[in-house]
Amino acid sequence: MSTVPHDRTDEAFLSVGPTGSATPASLIVDYLFKNGASKVADICHDVGVPRSTVYDHLLRLEAAGVVRSDIAPGSRARFTPHFSLNPSAR
Numbered sequence: 001m002s003t004v005p006h007d008r009t010d011e012a013f014l015s016v017g018p019t020g021s022a023t024p025a026s027l028i029v030d031y032l033f034k035n036g037a038s039k040v041a042d043i044c045h046d047v048g049v050p051r052s053t054v055y056d057h058l059l060r061l062e063a064a065g066v067v068r069s070d071i072a073p074g075s076r077a078r079f080t081p082h083f084s085l086n087p088s089a090r
Contacts, residue, residue: 024049025057029085032067037084058083065089 022030027047032038035046044054061067066089071081 024053025061028054028057028061029066032083032085037070037082039080039082043083 024047027049028043031043031047035042040051040055040058043049043058044051047054049057058067058069062069062073062083065086067083068086069076069081069083071079
């Protein structure tokens, strides 16, 4: 089972950074809003953020209930999950 290394699920996590630029989390949420369910590789390619950063933020967003995956966390080792916005979080 995956753990969330930093439990930052507050507004600051999803808003803009200190320099006024969008945070990786907000870029990911925007991407999923526009494109729907997507693989990590597609998200990092279009958002321009490293794969490890995208995956870390997706785990945090999933723990916060903002996104969901079509594959349970414990079953992802052999499969490629698609992440999407959680309809109940909108």
